[in-house]
Amino acid sequence: LAKTTQPISMDSYEGQEVNITCSHNNIATNDYITWYQQFPSQGPRFIIQGYKTKVTNEVASLFIPADRKSSTLSLPRVSLSDTAVYYCLVGDPSGNTGKLIFGQGTTLQVKP
Amino acid sequence: DAGVTQSPTHLIKTRGQQVTLRCSPKSGHDTVSWYQQALGQGPQFIFQYYEEEERQRGNFPDRFSGHQFPNYSSELNVNALLLGDSALYLCASSLGGGGEQETQYFGPGTRLLVL
Known part of the structure; x- marks a missing residue:
């Protein structure tokens, strides 16, 4: 599975839009990009997944440029409860590997 | 629709002991x-x-073993516990068979402390 690089930490304020960028230069053709959110002492929670262009759900948007070597998770109007660690993963979900490779993630701190 | 459940939530063991976690x-x-x-x-x-x-x-020693039952539940066993085994142990479930985006859903985890 491709390795990812993302900032260790980010700070924001309530009501702001937060963009977390992830680099995955060695992404393979069949790889998807998936983001997870994790609160302290809880399991990671699936946020969003995409392959190319833009994906949006009720929680976030995922922007993927044409070369797919990076992606950006966008959280609109964050609140204090969005304070968490965000993980970017890439892999082939159809390959039956089931092996998610997590990096250290980005710790997002939302301030009042 | 029940999500992923794990037991116990917390566990304290001493070095050399064995532990079984359930999912x-x-x-x-x-x-x-x-x-x-x-x-x-x-x-x-x-x-x-x-x-x-x-x-x-993954890259874990044979001290870590597991089992899956016919009802799809699973156990994780760790023998000869070391201090370094202290961690949050997470279970994730998904739908096998391939061909679809295989999103994994995580449980709340079991916090293991080895003294």
Whole structure:
């Protein structure tokens, strides 16, 4: 599975839009990009997944440029409860590997 | 629709002991993966069970073993516990068979402390 690089930490304020960028230069053709959110002492929670262009759900948007070597998770109007660690993963979900490779993630701190 | 459940929530053991952790997958899921998460680190893949067999294994010693039951629930066993085994152990379930985006759903984890 491709390795990812993302900032260790980010700070924001309530009501702001937060963009977390992830680099995955060695992404393979069949790889998807998936983001997870994790609160302290809880399991990671699936946020969003995409392959190319833009994906949006009720929680976030995922922007993927044409070369797919990076992606950006966008959280609109964050609140204090969005304070968490965000993980970017890439892999082939159809390959039956089931092996998610997590990096250290980005710790997002939302301030009042 | 029940999500992934794990038991116990917390556990304290001493070095050399053995421990068994349990996981029930999300309703409709047939695949269970186990992860170890040390403090301040991302989860590390231990192994995955599908159709009652270990399908894939991460870089963990043989002290870590598992089992999957016909109802798809799973156990993680760790023998000869070391201080370094202290971590949050996460179970994730998904739908096997491939061909679809295989999103994994995580349980709340079991916090293991080895003294």
